[in-house]
Structure formats: structure tokens, C-alpha cells
Amino acid sequence: MMNTKGIVIAGVGGQGSLLASKLLGRVLVNEGYDIKVSEVHGMSQRGGSVITYVRYGDKVYSPVVQSGEADYIISFERIEAARYAYLLKTGGIIITNTQRIDPMPVIMGTADYPEQILEELTAKGVHIEAMDALSLAEQAGSFKAVNIVLMGQLAKHFHIDYDKWIAALEQTVKPKFVELNKKAFALGYQFGN
Amino acid sequence: MKELMIGNAAVARGLYEAGVEVVSSYPGTPSTEITEFAATYDDIYCEWAPNEKVAMEVAFGASLRGVRSACAMKHVGLNVAADPLFTLSYTGVTGGLLVCVADDPGMHSSQNEQDSRHYAISAKVPMLEPSDSSECKEFAKLGFEISENFDTPCLLRTCTRIAHAQSVVDQQERIVPEHKPYEKNPAKYIMAPANAIKRHPFVEERTKKLIAYAETAEINRIEMGGTEIGIITSGACYQYVKEVFGDSVSVLKLGMINPLPVQKIKDFAASVQKLYVVEELDGIIESHCRNIGVDCIGKELFTPLGEYSQKSIAEAFGLPAKETITADTAVPVRPPVMCSGCPHRGMFYVLSKNKITVLGDIGCYTLGSAPPLCALDSTLCMGASVSGLHGYHKAAKGEADGKSVAVIGDSTFMHSGMTGLANIAYNGSHATVIILDNSITGMTGHQQNPTTGYNIKGDPATKIDLESLCHALGIARVRVVDPYDLEETEKAVKEELAVAEPSVIISRRPCVLLKYVKAKSPFKVDQDKCRSCKRCMKLGCPSIHMKDGKAAIDNTLCVGCGVCQQLCPFDAIQEGEN
Known part of the structure; x- marks a missing residue:
């Protein structure tokens, strides 16, 4: 029996993490896995730190990923990757956008933005794949496609055919955004090759 | 067909398959999507009501007429609808009636952590609790059978991790039960004392029958896994327990959490050496166990605070924690904030600048309490800004005049601000109420309301005019400002605070996240x-x-x-x- 795998999608409210989890959910359901996705709606969506959990395997019970249980963390912003790094299991991988979005305490000058935090985690042995997903999204046609760029990078780690990801993408996004998102997905997938 | 669905979508699917014909609700996280998804089925009449009490009464009327009906709300919404609920327990139903209520342990988007199971106990109505999306759908359907078979409204309780968690659901066909012809039945439906006195024994008898049902119901399921440890649990906690222990302990999974079985619990307790009760929030199952003479370990081990998880349960059982890595450098917190371009910001800036005491309400504008604006002084419940301001003024004997206001959103004003404003006019305080009219119910994710001019389907509807409404409620001074214009906004606030009579300022600008609001180029x-x-x-x-x-x-x-x-x-x- 396959152990349950955990994926965490972290970002700032409004960055489109719900669409990323929808795509992931779709592709994993298409593959026949049992799956649970847990997200939080409402207040934290308003520019706050938001987190979505995805768990899949032969039989999934809990919908949440806890300390040391994540195989992958997908982060839409640099320090959000560090905020949730404790969820990563030994040998897990962080895929993060290098974009910086200042949280309110930093904007107000009551806290510092920890510029070197990814380097610090790398020094501790965490495998981090950092990418400027914002630029790639803009290259694809919209800064809003950061979510799909990062999913493209994640897809490289899965034994699921590229075409199946694209099929899931077509099932997930509105028809008029399919081309843009396919481009964003491809750019994410090609990054680091 | 198998679909990945959030719990709320699955509840809606259950309503559809059960042949529900009328759904009336007020939005509230984490319950909102039940009604939004229900509205996607053309066979169900769906609506947003001004508040939960209205919604439940609409569902009552539909049931009276002989069709299956439902309403959905968050836990604090059930407080608002408690009045009809308690007497609906006496009248019972004609068509099945399901009340969906979503708790929010951990307070992801709520002002308290109340446990709605208490309502099921005190109103003496059955309550079901699913533990994944598939059960959300099945239990919603079962709720109608219980409702009709036992002549009672039935509660369906979820929590955030069920309502907003997606899992796989198998879909079936919709079956609409035959309509029951309407028959006048005063003894059942007119709850004047002479009739209500006769209905109360019926309620007590019904509870006995429901307990008997709970003893044998398939949804109260025993999964034996050895005799050493037994765990009684329900809902999301069942999943956490299974995640930690798999099949290595015995579990009594309760799908019906009110009323609770007696013999089934006694038998289960007798079959294991050590009995635990794992339930989020209050120790309700635990108290029941003790009441029937069953010893168990509950809240002395598990906290009454917040959400549980596989981690918190493993910790409580003393199991080793999983290895993790953290950065040594602190990561600054990222609290939710008002969005860029939020129309509330201009008004809060003016109130903050002028050091005005602000009684706040429930909605996105609660975020005005955060630094640097720090504009709010209180947030209690829906509508409390308006009524609270009146009390604050009366207590201050004139000293609060010109220094304090209430802020309330358009949807919240329709929900329960109107009555408070009538009180200000009627009992005469020199209070200024600011209606933050962003032309939508914002925080819950953009639901229409009686002031927006559209219904739940997005079709044009009667638009209630806030200015006329405030005038009709007895307020002579009503003015409208654009909160993007700071000068005009400040002028309005200062002028209305200066007059010795009640007033209303409508701060009007649609929510910047609405699709029809076009963003301008960045500055x-x-x-x-x-x-x-x-x-x-x-x-x-x-x-x-x-x-x-x-x-x-x-x-x-x-x-x-x-x-x-x-x-x-x-x-x-x-x-x-x-």
C-alpha cells in the first residue's frame, strides 16, 4: 500500500493558490488516487498568509498536513516558504517563487524582511528549488499565472505524463485562459532544465 | 460519476439528490458554498435571505407547504435562528427540513468558537455529523428521512475541515418525493400555549425514539481493532484518529451526535480496556458517557481550544513527534489586511485621524482594527455596532456626542443593523451610524443582498434603497459620500458628528474585487x-x-x-x- 503523500501550497491571499490546488486535485483524481484537499476561505484570504493542504494515496484520512509530513511545499512568496518549512519531511522539496511581498509589519517598519532565509534553510540541508515565477508568468502573458508556473515546476517531480497535466489544466481553467496557462505551465516545467 | 468536491458542494449535491425544492440561507464562513452550489441546480429554488432567522422561517414555510427544504448558516448564525429552531422542534415538519450549520474550531473566520451541538441538545432535535465529502452528501439525504420519519427538523453539523475539505464523492440521481397536500393543522402548527403544552410530550417521546434509532443506526459504526484502546469520536476527529492509529485501535464513529446512543456506548466501553473520547471543542460526548455511568478519558487529555489534527492527537497520546526543520531567523507574521483599493480604507483613515471611537461590526471592515489604522474599538456580533453605539451614548450622558460612530456593512445592516437604527431614532441618541456600502457581502466571498439589486443567480431583483430605508427608520439626516475622496469624507464625518441629532453616513463605493469594478493603472x-x-x-x-x-x-x-x-x-x- 502506498503511503499517503502530502503537498502544501503556501502563498499570500489573492495569489491564486485555490486554482493551483484545483489543478493538482484534478490530475490526481484522474490518476485514480484517493485524495483530500483542505483549504481555508474567508478572512485569511484578504492579503494574509494562506495555506492549502493536498494529500493523496491509496486511502487518505486526514485532510491536513502537519509538522514533518509534507513531501513538497509550493510557495508563492519567498518567506511563506520559510514560514511553513516545518511542515516538510526529511528529504522533502520546497519549490518557491522568489517574489517578495512585504507583510504589514514590514511595511510599517516593526519587523524586518528576512532576505537570506532561503539560504539559511539550504544551509540546513533543505532542498529548495527557487525560481522567479513572476517573470515567467509575465512572459506567459499575465503575472496572475504564477500559480501555474510553479505547478509546472512541481510536475517535473511526478511520474505523470505531461499531456495528462495539460488535460487536467484544460479541465480546470476557463477556456479563454487555457492558452496563457499552458504557456505558463510549460515555462515552469522547462525551468532548470 | 466520481467528483472531487468540497464538503459544502457535497451537501448541496445531497440536497439536490434528496429532492429539495427550497433553500434559503444567509452567508457565513464556512457554510456559504452550500447555498452557492445549491443555486447551480435549476431544480432547487435558492435565495439569500437577509439573516438566518428569516432563512430558517422560509424553510419552515416550504416544509409546511409539503416540500423538502433546507437552510444553511455558520455557528453564530444559528444563534440568530435559535428562536424558530426551538419551536420548530415542537411543530415538527410536513416536508423534510434540514438545517445545515458549520462550526469553525480554530476561528479561521469567526468571532467565537461555539459548539453548535449544544443547540441540538437544548432544542431536542437530531444532529448528524459527516466526516468527509461523501458523508456530507449521504448524511444530508439521510437527514431528510430522519426529519420526515420522526417529524422533526434535522441538523447537519460540519466544521471548517469538513466544509472546506475536498474529497471524492459518488453522484446519484435526484429523486423528488411526492408533495404532501397542504392541510390546516392548528394543533401541530399553532404554538399557542394550549397546543404547545400538548406538543412538548411529543418532543420527549420523539427523543426516546431517536435514541432507539441511534442504537442501531448504521452511521453509528463500530470498527474493532483490538481490545486495548477504544476511541469514541465523530466528524473530522474520526479522520485524525484513523490517521494516527489506522486499524490498530477500536473506534466508535458517531454519525449521529444528538441524541447519543446509550447501550451502544456501554457495549463498546465494555469491549475495550481503556476508553477515550476525541471531540473538538466541548466535552459533550464525554459528559454523556459519564451521565450513563461509562468512565472515559476526554478533556483532561484533549484541549477544548481550537482545531485538532493528527499531530495534536498523537501528542496527547504521548507518541513521538515527526522530525522537522525550521529557520532560526524569525519570519514576520502576515496578518490579513484590507485589500489594495478597499473602499473602507479612506473612511477608516478619516476616523483614525480624528481619533473617533468606533463601534465595529462583522465583515471585512473588522480588518480596520489592525495597525496602522487601529480604527476600531469593538466587534461583537452582527448588528452590535449600531445598537451598541446607542447604549454607549446613553451611558455617556452627552459626553460621547461628536466623538463616536458605528460602522456597519450594507449586508450586515440589512441582517440586523436596521432594528438598532430604529432604536436610535425611537429612543433618541445623537448617534452617527456609518454604513460602509460596498454593494456586496464581502468577507464571505461576494454574495448578493437586498441592497445590491441582484439575486443569488445574478438576476435583477428589487434593490432596497438604503437612503429611503434610513429615512423610514426615523433618521432625518442621511448623506452619501465617496470614501475615495478623503476631503469630502472628512467633511461629512465632522459635520454629522457636530449635529445634535441622529444621522447616517452612507460611505458608498463597490468592493474593488467585484468583477465589474475595473482597476485603474497602478500609481x-x-x-x-x-x-x-x-x-x-x-x-x-x-x-x-x-x-x-x-x-x-x-x-x-x-x-x-x-x-x-x-x-x-x-x-x-x-x-x-x-
């Missing part, structure tokens, strides 16, 4: 003109930050509202090019 800071005075930073706008000692605007966030431009004394903030 820019002229680095040569910026003198780093940080005046613009006082707005707490997430688009503005300091970069290399000068103000800078994030062009992926800025929507060009122009409020910051009005604050800059050096004309350093400029409109973007289109």
Missing part, C-alpha cells in the same frame, strides 16, 4: 519628489512599502484608487499611464 512614486515622510504609509495599504528609503508602489497589487495621492504633501505619487 507610481516619483523618487525625486518623495521626501520619505511616510504619510502614505499611514493608510496601511499593502501596495505601498519603503524601498531604499523612499516610498514605492507594487504594480502587481495597486489598483489605482488614488487615496494615497491625496495624502502626499510633495506630489510625489502620480497616476499611472493607461
Whole structure:
């Protein structure tokens, strides 16, 4: 029996993490896995730190990923990757956008933005794949496609055919955004090759 | 067909398959999507009611007429609807009636952590609790059978991790039960004392029958896994327990959490050496166990606070924690903030600048309490800003005049602000109420309300005019301002606070996240003109930050509202090019 795998999608409210989890959910359901996705709606969506959990395997019970249980963390912003790094299991991988979005305490000058935090985690042995997903999204046609760029990078780690990801993408996004998102997905997938 | 669905979508699917014909609700996280998804089925009449009490009474009327009906709300919404619920327990139903209520342990988006199971106990109605999306659908359908078979409204309780968790659901056909013809039945439906006295024994008898049902119901399921440890649990906690222990312990999974079985629990307790009760929030199952003479371990081991998880349960059982890595450098917190271009910001800036005491309400504008605006003094419940302000004024005996206001959103005003405003007019306080009219129910994710001119399907509907409404409620002074215009907004606030009579300011500008609101080009800071005075930073706008000692605007966030431009004394903030 396959152990349950955990994926965490972290970002700032409004960055489109719900669409990323929808795509992931779709592709994993298409593959026949049992799956649970847990997200939080409402207040934290308003520019706050938001987190979505995805768990899949032969039989999934809990919908949440806890300390040391994540195989992958997908982060839409640099320090959000560090905020949730404790969820990563030994040998897990962080895929993060290098974009910086200042949280309110930093904007107000009551806290510092920890510029070197990814380097610090790398020094501790965490495998981090950092990418400027914002630029790639803009290259694809919209800064809003950061979510799909990062999913493209994640897809490289899965034994699921590229075409199946694209099929899931077509099932997930509105028809008029399919081309843009396919481009964003491809750019994410090609990054680091 | 198998579909990945959030719990709320699965409840809606259950309503559809059960042949429900009328759904009336008021939005509230985490319950909102039940009604939104129900509205996608053309065979169900769905609506947003002004509040939960109205919604439940609409469902009652539909049931009276002989069709299956439902309403959905968050836990605090059930407080509002408690009045009809308690007497609906006496009348019972004609068509099945399901009341969906979503708790929010951990308070992801709520003002308290109340446990709605108490309502099921005190109103003496059955309550079901699913533990994944598939059960959300099945239990919703079962709820109608229980409702009709036992002549009672039935509660369906979820929590955030069920309502907003997706899992796989198998879909079936819709079956609409035959309509029951309407028959006048005063003894059942007119709850005047003479009739209600006769209905109360029926309620007590019904509870006995429901307990008998609970003893054998398939949804109260025993999964034996050895005799050493037995765990009684329900809902999301069942999943956490199974995650930790798999099949290595015995579990009594309760799908029906009111009333609770007696013999089944006694038998289960007798079959294991050590009995635990794992339930979030209050120790309700635990108390029941003790009441029937069953010893168990409950709240002495598991907290009454917040959400549980596989981690918290493993910890409580003393199991080793999983290895983790954390950075040594602190990561600054990222609290939710009012969006860039949020129309509430301008008004809060003015209130904060003038050091006005602000009684707040429930909605996105609660975020006005956060630094740097720190504009709010209280947030209690829906409508409490308006009525609270009146009490505050009466207690201050004139000293609060000109120094305090209430702020309340358009939807919240329709929900329960109107009655408070009538009280201000009737009992005469010199209070100023500010209706933050962003033309939508914002925080719950954009639901229409009686002031927006559209119904749940997005079709045109009667638009209740707030100005006329306030006049009709007895307020002579009603004016409208655009909160993007700081000068006009400040003038309005100062003038209304200066008069010795009640007044209403409608701060009107649609929510910037609405699709029809077109963003303008992002504004820019002229680095040569910026003198780093940080005046613009006082707005707490997430688009503005300091970069290399000068103000800078994030062009992926800025929507060009122009409020910051009005604050800059050096004309350093400029409109973007289109």
C-alpha cells in the first residue's frame, strides 16, 4: 500500500493558490488516487498568509498536513516558504517563487524582511528549488499565472505524463485562459532544465 | 460519476439528490458554498435571505407547504435562528427540513468558537455529523428521512475541515418525493400555549425514539481493532484518529451526535480496556458517557481550544513527534489586511485621524482594527455596532456626542443593523451610524443582498434603497459620500458628528474585487519628489512599502484608487499611464 503523500501550497491571499490546488486535485483524481484537499476561505484570504493542504494515496484520512509530513511545499512568496518549512519531511522539496511581498509589519517598519532565509534553510540541508515565477508568468502573458508556473515546476517531480497535466489544466481553467496557462505551465516545467 | 468536491458542494449535491425544492440561507464562513452550489441546480429554488432567522422561517414555510427544504448558516448564525429552531422542534415538519450549520474550531473566520451541538441538545432535535465529502452528501439525504420519519427538523453539523475539505464523492440521481397536500393543522402548527403544552410530550417521546434509532443506526459504526484502546469520536476527529492509529485501535464513529446512543456506548466501553473520547471543542460526548455511568478519558487529555489534527492527537497520546526543520531567523507574521483599493480604507483613515471611537461590526471592515489604522474599538456580533453605539451614548450622558460612530456593512445592516437604527431614532441618541456600502457581502466571498439589486443567480431583483430605508427608520439626516475622496469624507464625518441629532453616513463605493469594478493603472512614486515622510504609509495599504528609503508602489497589487495621492504633501505619487 502506498503511503499517503502530502503537498502544501503556501502563498499570500489573492495569489491564486485555490486554482493551483484545483489543478493538482484534478490530475490526481484522474490518476485514480484517493485524495483530500483542505483549504481555508474567508478572512485569511484578504492579503494574509494562506495555506492549502493536498494529500493523496491509496486511502487518505486526514485532510491536513502537519509538522514533518509534507513531501513538497509550493510557495508563492519567498518567506511563506520559510514560514511553513516545518511542515516538510526529511528529504522533502520546497519549490518557491522568489517574489517578495512585504507583510504589514514590514511595511510599517516593526519587523524586518528576512532576505537570506532561503539560504539559511539550504544551509540546513533543505532542498529548495527557487525560481522567479513572476517573470515567467509575465512572459506567459499575465503575472496572475504564477500559480501555474510553479505547478509546472512541481510536475517535473511526478511520474505523470505531461499531456495528462495539460488535460487536467484544460479541465480546470476557463477556456479563454487555457492558452496563457499552458504557456505558463510549460515555462515552469522547462525551468532548470 | 466520481467528483472531487468540497464538503459544502457535497451537501448541496445531497440536497439536490434528496429532492429539495427550497433553500434559503444567509452567508457565513464556512457554510456559504452550500447555498452557492445549491443555486447551480435549476431544480432547487435558492435565495439569500437577509439573516438566518428569516432563512430558517422560509424553510419552515416550504416544509409546511409539503416540500423538502433546507437552510444553511455558520455557528453564530444559528444563534440568530435559535428562536424558530426551538419551536420548530415542537411543530415538527410536513416536508423534510434540514438545517445545515458549520462550526469553525480554530476561528479561521469567526468571532467565537461555539459548539453548535449544544443547540441540538437544548432544542431536542437530531444532529448528524459527516466526516468527509461523501458523508456530507449521504448524511444530508439521510437527514431528510430522519426529519420526515420522526417529524422533526434535522441538523447537519460540519466544521471548517469538513466544509472546506475536498474529497471524492459518488453522484446519484435526484429523486423528488411526492408533495404532501397542504392541510390546516392548528394543533401541530399553532404554538399557542394550549397546543404547545400538548406538543412538548411529543418532543420527549420523539427523543426516546431517536435514541432507539441511534442504537442501531448504521452511521453509528463500530470498527474493532483490538481490545486495548477504544476511541469514541465523530466528524473530522474520526479522520485524525484513523490517521494516527489506522486499524490498530477500536473506534466508535458517531454519525449521529444528538441524541447519543446509550447501550451502544456501554457495549463498546465494555469491549475495550481503556476508553477515550476525541471531540473538538466541548466535552459533550464525554459528559454523556459519564451521565450513563461509562468512565472515559476526554478533556483532561484533549484541549477544548481550537482545531485538532493528527499531530495534536498523537501528542496527547504521548507518541513521538515527526522530525522537522525550521529557520532560526524569525519570519514576520502576515496578518490579513484590507485589500489594495478597499473602499473602507479612506473612511477608516478619516476616523483614525480624528481619533473617533468606533463601534465595529462583522465583515471585512473588522480588518480596520489592525495597525496602522487601529480604527476600531469593538466587534461583537452582527448588528452590535449600531445598537451598541446607542447604549454607549446613553451611558455617556452627552459626553460621547461628536466623538463616536458605528460602522456597519450594507449586508450586515440589512441582517440586523436596521432594528438598532430604529432604536436610535425611537429612543433618541445623537448617534452617527456609518454604513460602509460596498454593494456586496464581502468577507464571505461576494454574495448578493437586498441592497445590491441582484439575486443569488445574478438576476435583477428589487434593490432596497438604503437612503429611503434610513429615512423610514426615523433618521432625518442621511448623506452619501465617496470614501475615495478623503476631503469630502472628512467633511461629512465632522459635520454629522457636530449635529445634535441622529444621522447616517452612507460611505458608498463597490468592493474593488467585484468583477465589474475595473482597476485603474497602478500609481507610481516619483523618487525625486518623495521626501520619505511616510504619510502614505499611514493608510496601511499593502501596495505601498519603503524601498531604499523612499516610498514605492507594487504594480502587481495597486489598483489605482488614488487615496494615497491625496495624502502626499510633495506630489510625489502620480497616476499611472493607461
